[in-house]
Amino acid sequence: MKQLLKANHKGGIMKQIVAMMIAGVMLTGCYATTGTVSKQDVSTGIGCVAGGVVGSKVGSGSGKTAATILGTLAGCKAGSEIGKNIENK
Numbered sequence: 001m002k003q004l005l006k007a008n009h010k011g012g013i014m015k016q017i018v019a020m021m022i023a024g025v026m027l028t029g030c031y032a033t034t035g036t037v038s039k040q041d042v043s044t045g046i047g048c049v050a051g052g053v054v055g056s057k058v059g060s061g062s063g064k065t066a067a068t069i070l071g072t073l074a075g076c077k078a079g080s081e082i083g084k085n086i087e088n089k
Contacts, residue, residue, distance in 0.1 A: 022049075040083030044076055051075015 055071015056064065 043083030047075040047079015
């Protein structure tokens with residue numbers, strides 16, 4: 001419980017909630033344009049969130065921002081590729 005309060009105090013929980021909300025909006029956009037949400041769409045969203053979270057743990061100051069952005073982009077690409085592989089099986 002102490003860790004949860006400590007993370008919430010630093011804004012960690014809020015950042016995770018915002019990341020999940022963004023992922024939800026992305027998936028809603030996929031559904032609105034195609035009428036379905038594919039496994040690749042879900043994998044891409046999960047990869048983006050995971051990459052952003054991992055990237056945010058690296059560096060400090062403006063380097064942390066850059067790491068978060070790069071982590072998000074790398075996670076999106078990795079998630080997309082994993083989703084493609086799942087769909088092609």
